[in-house]
Amino acid sequence: MEKLLQIEGLKVEFKVYEGLLKVLNGVELALEEGERVGLVGEAGCGKTTTMKCVLRILPSPPGRITAGRILFRGQDLLRLPLQRMQRVRGRGIAMIFQDPTAALNPVFTIGDQLMAVIRHGSRDAMNKKEIRRRAIAVLREVQLPDPERILANYPIQLSGGMRQRVCIAMALSTEPELLIADEPTTSLDVTIQDQILRLLNALVERRGTSVIFITHSLGVVREMADRVYVMYAGSIVESAPKGELFSRPLHPYTQGLMRAVPKLTGGGIAEGIPGRIPDYLNPPPGCRFQPRCPHAWERCSQAPPPLKEVEDGRQVACFLYEEGA
Amino acid sequence: MAFWKRPGFQRRWDSVKRGWYKFSKNPVSVVGLFFVLLVSFLAAFAPYVAPYPEHAGRFVNFSEASQPPSLKHPFGTDVFGRDILSRVFFGFRYSLMMGVVVLLLVVPPGVVLGLLAGYYRGTWIDTVIMRITDVFLAVPPLILALAVCSVLTPSVFNAMMAVSLMWWPWYTRLVYGLASSIRNEFFVQAAEVAGASRSHILFREILPNCVSSIFTKMSLDMGWVILIGSSLSFVGLGAQPPTPDLGTMVADGAKYLPDQWWIAVFPALAIMITVLGFNLIGDGLRDLFALEEV
């Protein structure tokens, strides 16, 4: 079966004053039609960068894609002329950003921005009236009160939660086949986070949209995803169906993540993983997790372990699971 | 214990070293520093490095008048036969003196007024200080300085006084903006709750957090003050001949353009190099401190 999205060997470098940061180190990710995928990892591991590459909106400079393919319905987005890429953006793939305040242009009204997205991102051509009608309809769909007034408002006139609803409305207004939601609740108040998640879940369920859900919270993944990809320092270290990942994590990093989640029962505080994300300027040799890994042995610092299928539908990048190891 | 072994000093010294490291990695600031050091060196040792130090003042040698640049006179000579290179070296002295004296006179009162107005924001102290500041900022400093110079006898000293009189409000306004936001920070409130004195809060809590902006502005302002000083001399309201002031030299040389271009061009370049040096350092500092606007 053809995949909806397939990322192969994606490498990205950031040119900064101190040198080259190897931020993505061969990311592999695939998603089938209608699937909901969770992408998990610590802050700064390259989740957002990967997704910005998919839409080709990585700010460059400083970022640069040095290798890899991103296949969307079989065509490589990275080699698509901009003209045809425009037709993928919006109607094919749309993205919700982490911080709605940064994602909305502060000097234009919500109506201006939302209607520009509908006008240029949708499949079908509409006249002004239809565009406006669609805008009001999606605002209503994300449960914003008084959509007429919101169209005339500037972002600063809305609360954080309302802004994120507007961003969700924008992303859904073009009826995308694939929705990328980049930590859509991280910047919101804890009380609103759950509302937004539930709203988002209901909307994609109703439409049957495929979703990539980026998060650093395993709890959110458990609610939102069918399949989970775990990312560490610029590459995927493990992927598995949700149930199997939670019941039996394979990669030492995933195991660490699980232990870091505070539990409601049993008492005691969560453990956390010692050390921190490596320096991208001089990453450790071999496996990038090796300096923090409790199971590391000499082989781990010689070459990076490849991502290999170890069981049906389960992939892991770790020498512990090599045949004969 | 010797002061350099105290932990507080060590910490500060470390941060100076770290700052210097970052500053020296930025090519912009290094080039700026080079120009400023060069100009300062030439100014300080003008009597020793200038090939004809006696040409700085009233000196006439018509047999060598208006000569184009040559090995003997790399920048040529003026209509009185004076070596322009030597006069430019002495000219640096007046430019730098202008900048240093004005800033020394202007920064302390400007900063203190800004601190007071910012800390007492919303009270009559704020109103009085900032409304007076507004009056001085209503017209560009060059015009007010010209007006003041016009009623005084033109001289380098009076030009410095005139510019100083008009320059302090810029520091008041800068520090006012910083101080009125810093005073709401927790560390200031903590000091207040702990019963610290007003002067402690103003000078030990708020001021240190304004220093990077003040230094950056001072570096950029050295350039501006030198430009304004040269403008005053150019119209004849600043330094008077035969003072080897760069602005005066450009004004004199302008009369002999285009044939004897070197008389005006080299002093003009000298002004530009000096101003450029301070500007580049200012930009380097701005990058270093990651300041939005100064």
Next chain:
Amino acid sequence: MKVLKFVAKRLLMSIFVLFGLSILIFLVSRVLPGDPVRMALGPRAPEWAVQNMREQMHLDKPLYVQYYYWLSGALHGDLGQSLFTRRPVMDDIKEFLPATMELALFAGLIMAIFGILLGAVAGRYSNTWVDNTVRIFSYVGVVTPSFVFAILFLLLFGYLLRWFPTAGRLSAGIPRPPAITGMVTLDALITGNWAALGDALWHMVLPAVSLALGGMAQEARITRSTISDNLRKDYIGAARGFGVPERLVMLKYLLKPSLIPTASILGLDFASLLANAFLVELIFNWPGFSRYGINAMLRKDLNAVSAVVMVLGIVFVIVNILVDLVVAGLDPRIRLGAERGK
């Protein structure tokens, strides 16, 4: 209505500033040493003439009385007599101000348009050769005194290449259009006199460019840094990612927010432009207000000097209000903030 209220409020505030400025300039002109009457009449004038004039100008009265006479005169449009031209200062201003405003506005336009253009291109293509060229240009523009530009241009394009006229507002053969606004270009435009319009613009190019370059460099620097910063903002990525065409993203969604810092320093740059006009008009022999001002300063013509400073104060009050209106027009955060509080 909101705009009117804002302008009225700002004008009211400006009256205080202008009042303060009048005290400042009065003090500067009267307290500092020197005998302006003696200077105006020359050393050979008889003592009784000097005395007469001093009384006529109230210079024999105490300071606050002098200030009272001066201020009440000024409020009635009487700024006293110029000690040098022996005419009412008001007449001199009416004659000379339009020429300077014309030059300054033309220079201001050049400054804003090219400054923003250069900065925008440099910011869009940051860290390329385009950016580096603009950067070098900006440094040259910032560190070069405008009188040096003026001399260089006069020399190069006026005398050596003879592309542009070297002095005055109109060529000898072209009659001046009837004075409606006093600005030759505008008068020519109103009367449809294209020859005069072209010629007047031609005369303005060199002085205007000398004046504009410094501010242009500043505007270019600010615009460059905001454009290149904003280019990395999420809202630009979002607009692109939703399929909004690149041209629209650049010219609308990137440009408008990026112009806010540039617009806010326009007032300051225009101020230093007008200050530099004091030197540049002298060099190009431009018969304007600034040349009048600098001559008044050189001759210690006190009434004229104080009038010149006051007029400039008024000009900047207006300029600053206009700049604030432009910034508020660009930035809803300021508009809405002003509505809510204060």
